[in-house]
Amino acid sequence: MELAGLSFIGSQRGQTGSKVFHAINPATGAELEPAFQCASAAEVNTAAELAAAAFPAFCAKTGKERGAFIRAIAAEIEALGQTLTDRVMAETALPEPRVKGETARTCGQLRLFAGLIEEGSWLDARIDHADPERQPLPKPDLRSLLCGIGPVVVFGASNFPLAYSVAGGDTASALAAGCPVIVKAHSAHPGTSELIGGAVSRAVKATGMPEGVFSLIFGAGREAGMALVKHPVVCGVGFTGSRKGGRALMDAAAARPVPIPVYAEMSSINPVCLLAGALNERGAAIAAALHTSMLMGVGQFCTNPGLVLFDSSANAAPFREQLVKLTSAAACGTMLTAGICQAYQSGREKLVAHPAVKEVATATAAGGNTATPAVLETSAEAFIMNHELWDEVFGPCTLLVSCNGVAEMTLIIQSMEGQLTTAFHGTEADFAAARSLFAAAKNRAGRLIFNGYGTGLEVCPAIVHGGPYPATSDGRSTSVGTGAIMRWVRSVCWQDAPDALLPEELKEANPLGIGRLVDGKRC
């Protein structure tokens, strides 16, 4: 499969002759072929206009029709086979099992959303029948359901080149909701993006979806992405990346003549609370599992455990000794890009240099674009006072904070910013005595984990991958699981409409047989 290095503007490919950029193999530093052509401003505009033109027809497709389209994307991705795996590995330095696992997750996500919309009850169809005899005024017939909001812009994420990139979670949920998608490819994995873009394009054609329902834009800088966020026809934005980048998109979207929602997943250090009984009982095992979670994907997961609060009244020695032993002997994995690696090293060095922080353990540096895992430590008091210790250091680094019991842990959790996850390790007795801690964490995180870690996210209806700002820009939403479709919808209501003019899902006879709320009762 030859890569052309060109954007997908609806069913057309982008032009050559503009600025180009290359992917870099982070393990070798070598430039990868081909050159990728940055889309012109005119091409970006065309992609947006095509998406707007496609929206009414795409949104009017039935759930079964859109479901077939999304299943076709998954099949086309699987058909890419080893070609895809090899390109992802070359562009990201991620190991083969991870790439194959992420491919499976990506296709699984697509099929999860296909199943959701084929079934149909996600639409929240509601019917309140008329009562012409009601006093003092007759009651009209009212029927409502959820509809797509319009064209959506999705930014590919560096750390999930498949599951949160061109055909990743945001694209899958937006297409499922009936929204055309314009993807701004992440410049760290353009070849991967082109391969997936081709798969989506073939699925558009094979299932007869309208021209413009999908475009993929290459661009080296921020220009193309910002132009899309500001484009009048764009109705929503999905982003996973840095806090600075996410906030810039939020600010631009809020300043538009017509502001639009931005779902940006930006920053989380995912506190882990180690309670006394658990530390006394199984400190070494907790350390081993923490170490595995910390190093997973070279620490480049949004759910990476960057902060460990432990009860200093317990015997923490077995935990510490095991963590020091494992960290000191840890291998240094290659990070996704040179930029991410530099940011990790400088973030870690800044922490180490902080007067209130000491280094507990570090692996032996391996040079290149590898990350040296590290465990640091500070006191609860210093952590509370020094907000610079709260910043995410994206990579395999964890800060231990010794706490004076559950009360001090609770104080820290209450004071901190929003988080994607907060984890607790405890015995039954620990948990019974920590209710205030859980209550505090519930208001600061999207997911509470008991005797486990946040890495290794399950994609299912009950998952929540989101949390108060800055974990996500809009803490009301999740980016993973079927609930993510709610990002891209609004309710529309029909009053006294003739049955023939209603969407199938709202017709009196319920021809699609979906679950509905009829006169306040679920049917």
Added chain:
Amino acid sequence: MELAGLSFIGSQRGQTGSKVFHAINPATGAELEPAFQCASAAEVNTAAELAAAAFPAFCAKTGKERGAFIRAIAAEIEALGQTLTDRVMAETALPEPRVKGETARTCGQLRLFAGLIEEGSWLDARIDHADPERQPLPKPDLRSLLCGIGPVVVFGASNFPLAYSVAGGDTASALAAGCPVIVKAHSAHPGTSELIGGAVSRAVKATGMPEGVFSLIFGAGREAGMALVKHPVVCGVGFTGSRKGGRALMDAAAARPVPIPVYAEMSSINPVCLLAGALNERGAAIAAALHTSMLMGVGQFCTNPGLVLFDSSANAAPFREQLVKLTSAAACGTMLTAGICQAYQSGREKLVAHPAVKEVATATAAGGNTATPAVLETSAEAFIMNHELWDEVFGPCTLLVSCNGVAEMTLIIQSMEGQLTTAFHGTEADFAAARSLFAAAKNRAGRLIFNGYGTGLEVCPAIVHGGPYPATSDGRSTSVGTGAIMRWVRSVCWQDAPDALLPEELKEANPLGIGRLVDGKRC
């Protein structure tokens, strides 16, 4: 019932000695007693801090407990009886039947939300059971539900002194969701606000709700409201009012270190499309019903029909003649405030003075703070070209636009800004030929009405009172009906939590017997 003119800061009353203001009777221009004391910055801050302190305990109450609280508010409001009616009439010039009707609607809304949370399935409780044997990785147990976002600020609306004010829709839905509420009273009806604030306060005490779950702030200018929107503990804002005011709140909320959602209902001219067959068949009847809708509440409804697109190929004479006759003979009702009346008169005069607009009919002016109903007309071409004709003129004024068939109507609807409602009057044959018009309107409005008007909103599960910007700041939401509770919630997920630590709604045995999504199936 003596009015004190003091804010409610949790269970305390505000201090005297600061700036004061009075309510004005819009029918007479007379100042009404007592003087209302503007809350100090310290009092505003205390209200916010009390709300934050109340949130965890309030949110942890069961639906039945919060339901009892909300029902107690309704009962306390009803107990105010004629005292309330008299004060509302004096402050707003609204007629007694309207005030009594709005009182009933307000109490009905409160009980609708009480019923919703007592039943419990609105929480979207989801359970995905563990599968420890799954390959390649065991599946964890995941459970999620919706929780309140935190303290909410509600701005009382001038045009619904009860149903969208102190204990109106936003307050009812936020309290139902588990969010403490701080109301900024509208300065046009402070006495009404104090009476209702007292009712809520008594309900807080009677049902043992935590101190700070409700506060009511009096202030003459924008200072107190803006301070609340910017306060770090505030998590959401509800507003109904002018476009300028709503956008100022949106911008302030988006610029916060931690941005928060703002639900502002701002501006809508609610197009009415008159199709050819209906005009030919029953033009006079359509005009009579339009006239009633237009004059309802002296045109001060957000769903007031400000724009009528009619098919010029039909015989529009009976429609026009009836509308002219009724408008010319119409009584001039007193508007809510002198400011609203002045804005109406200048908005109407600006339209009349427009070179592309002619006056079709006007009532005889009655002076004072009354609004003179008017019907104006322009061409489709002029309407499309002159965006100043799109601005809402809040009051009993309607602009007729003669259109060259459904195609031109569709073009206008597509071009326009977001609307709360769009209405269509047609025969079966008209409707069969107007599918493109409905498709366009679906993307520009929250509610599509067939052979009716948008005024006289039904409060029920299927209603949608919202629409794309600027109808509402966040077109994904509704301000009326049970769906409004979704404004104030976020999802929280528990992973592998011991049953004892789960909220009742997620416990394995389902002790509350609520509807849940278990392993993807509704149970």
